[in-house]
Amino acid sequence: MGTAGAVVLAAGVVTALVGLGPSPSDVASDWLTDLTAGHVAKALDLTVHSSSVDRSLLRQDLPAANRITKAKLGKVSQRSGTATAAISYDVDGFPQSATLRLSRHGRSWRIDNGLSSLVIDGAASEVTSLKVNGVAVTVDSGGAEVPALPGLYSAAMPATFAFVAKAQKTPVTTDRGALHFDLEPTAAGRAAASAAVLQSLRTCLAHRPQVLENPCHAHTATITDKGDFKNSDFRWTLLKNPTLVSGVTGQTYFVTSAAAGKASVSTFAVDRKNRFPPQRITLPTSITLPGEIAVTFTGHTPHVTY
Numbered sequence: 001m002g003t004a005g006a007v008v009l010a011a012g013v014v015t016a017l018v019g020l021g022p023s024p025s026d027v028a029s030d031w032l033t034d035l036t037a038g039h040v041a042k043a044l045d046l047t048v049h050s051s052s053v054d055r056s057l058l059r060q061d062l063p064a065a066n067r068i069t070k071a072k073l074g075k076v077s078q079r080s081g082t083a084t085a086a087i088s089y090d091v092d093g094f095p096q097s098a099t100l101r102l103s104r105h106g107r108s109w110r111i112d113n114g115l116s117s118l119v120i121d122g123a124a125s126e127v128t129s130l131k132v133n134g135v136a137v138t139v140d141s142g143g144a145e146v147p148a149l150p151g152l153y154s155a156a157m158p159a160t161f162a163f164v165a166k167a168q169k170t171p172v173t174t175d176r177g178a179l180h181f182d183l184e185p186t187a188a189g190r191a192a193a194s195a196a197v198l199q200s201l202r203t204c205l206a207h208r209p210q211v212l213e214n215p216c217h218a219h220t221a222t223i224t225d226k227g228d229f230k231n232s233d234f235r236w237t238l239l240k241n242p243t244l245v246s247g248v249t250g251q252t253y254f255v256t257s258a259a260a261g262k263a264s265v266s267t268f269a270v271d272r273k274n275r276f277p278p279q280r281i282t283l284p285t286s287i288t289l290p291g292e293i294a295v296t297f298t299g300h301t302p303h304v305t306y
Helices: 024-036 040-045 187-206
Strands: 069-079 082-091 094-105 108-111 116-121 129-132 135-138 144-148 151-156 168-172 177-180 235-240 243-249 252-259 261-269 279-288 293-298 301-305
Touching (some): 024 040, 024 082, 024 094, 024 108, 116 129, 116 168, 135 144, 151 177, 168 177, 187 235, 187 243, 187 252, 187 301
Parallel strands (some): 116 177
Antiparallel strands (some): 069 082, 082 094, 129 135, 235 261, 243 252, 293 301
8 A cells, every 4th residue: 555644553663554464463554544544445445345335435535634643553363364453543633442353355354344334314305415525425314324434524415495404524433423414494494384384274264163262273362251152153264373483303394373363253142131132243362373383395395284
């Protein structure tokens, strides 16, 4: 291999590493040196892996700022066709330590746990690809697990109609790395979610629900003297929309009332004192949503769930 990197051995001696040596110590040293130099493909060649492995993050050298540093090889133990090597290194300034497991393959040694992975989750479900260290990576249902070698990885999710997310970064070690996106609402998503909830409420009220209070699961102010009302033919009208706010948890918007709206109920009332016949009257009241209303999106289309 090249001479771009060097590994400090347990005894504190720095050795230049040239070529693939026959011993487990040589292979572990070469692997560390390749990663210190950012040579991902060379480091991959020293690991046990499938020929069909996803190479999305395994073709391009890691930029200098993303590489491991301060690599050290510690104690190496060998028994017949297996070996272990204690290693340490830094990623993004944070120290890491691990034990490499090696096995003999013919006349060569390979690292069984040298290839790690980057686990991605939390992306918007409709996103099919995002950029990791500038490389396109395929995701499905908001996530993916992609083979990767130790180093620092940064990911960016493209904005959708309803969601945006801040770019994230995470170290990948020999024990893998995990990268999570926290979705945030867009202005268009907020507007569409609120409009869908209000349309759902208006549509429900238009069906003339046969209840005097709290129609369509909404909350209304207490209507006094309801004992004087004939219990039939209640008709609701939304006069002023409640003021709505929304937030996002996972893939779902949750819409709530920040301020009450206005509604009226038209019904029959009986003047029991004077025994007049029933008369249709209209009474005003305030109206708010029943707690949080869940709204999910398929593309630009919102779906309301009470």
